[in-house]
Amino acid sequence: MSRMGDVLAGFHAAWEFESDSVLIRYERGIRTPKLFQALGERRVPLEAIAGVTLTTGKRGTVVLRVELRPGADPLMDAAAGQLKEGGDPYRLVLPAERETLAEYYADELREQLTESGPAEDFLVGAPDVPLQFKAYDAKASFDGNIVRFRWFWTGASSTKWKAGDQSFPVAELSGVEWRSPEVFEGHLRLMRRDSADAQPAQADLDPAAVVFGLGYGPVHESLPFAAAVLAAVRKSGPAAAMPAGAPRRDPADIAERIRHLGELHEAGLVTDEEFSSKKAELLAQL
Structure with missing residues (x-):
């Protein structure tokens, strides 16, 4: 493609175009997403790249974005489409005057793309371990082999207290479910490979899950954690890791959750928009 080492600098990041890859270096500044x-x-x-787009952005900017193949990056698989536009790590925002240069690099990239469809293995590296973060009800840690949850007495449910602190070897897991802390009922749940019974639908009752809350389990800590676990799970066993999707729920449980959501809405703890969005999400799980 272009000359090895060519760099295109934008807001928050610089992309270095090499013969077989794109190296993205993120800035460390107060305005850079965490x-x-x-x-x-x-x-x-x-x-790992399925496509390249160049579009007009806001306030005199253009946006260069690479779209990754499904299954190519544990981070995006764990995110499952929940990242906001400004938090997309594969989106480079540039001043409009660099549009011609950005278009050149976009065309160069497109000419080099030969793969399409889901990737059989993760092609982008997982975040480095060890990793840890504080959820609302526990401290979660991962050393590359074992995920540990240590419950907080101030937040954990009685069910979790009775179960005790938890340790999960990656060989016993089949996947990870991450629900952004920026939405209602955010959580990180470990999907167990050999669980004979269905795991509790409510994350606050599931000893294999930690729940988020305002200021707990932020995206920049919990998402890399989920991605690292997901990559380790896929590497650990012959069975492919489960996608980060939500399992089907019992209709009675859905009805109960909607009733509870309505109570929160009436109490003013959930906005109209949040109520409508979450209700639609719950109904879609039937």
Whole structure:
């Protein structure tokens, strides 16, 4: 493609175009999204890229974005489409005067793309371990082999207290479910490979899950954590890791959750928009 080492600098990041990959280096500044700062950099092999777009942004900017193949990056698999536009690590915002240069790089990239469809293995590296973060009801830690939850007496439910602190070897897991802390009922749940019974639908009752809350489990800490666990799970066993999706719920449980959501809405603890969005999400799980 272009000359090795060519760099395109934008707001919050600089992309270095190499012969077989794009190296994204994120800035460390007060205006840079915390997720970008936590990631530091991402090397994206060309075989992981499904497409390239260049669009007009806001306030005199253009946006260069690479779309990754499904299954190519544990971070995006764990995010499952929940990242806000400004938090997309594969989106480079540039001043409009650099549009011609950005278009050149976009065309160069497109000419090199040969792969499409889901990737069989993760092609982008997982975040480095060890990792840890504080959820509302527990401290979660991961050393690369075992995930540990240590409950907080101030937040954990009686069910979790009775179960005691938890340790999960990655070999016993089949996947990870991450629900952004920026939405209602945010949580991180570990999907167990050999669980004979269905796991509780409510994350606050599931010893294999930690729940988020205002200021707890922020995206820049909990998402890299989920991605690292997901990558380790896929690497650990012959069975493919489950996608970060929500399991089907019992209709009675859905009805109960909607009733509870309505009570929160009437009490003014949930906005009209949040109520409508979450209700639609719950009904979609039937």
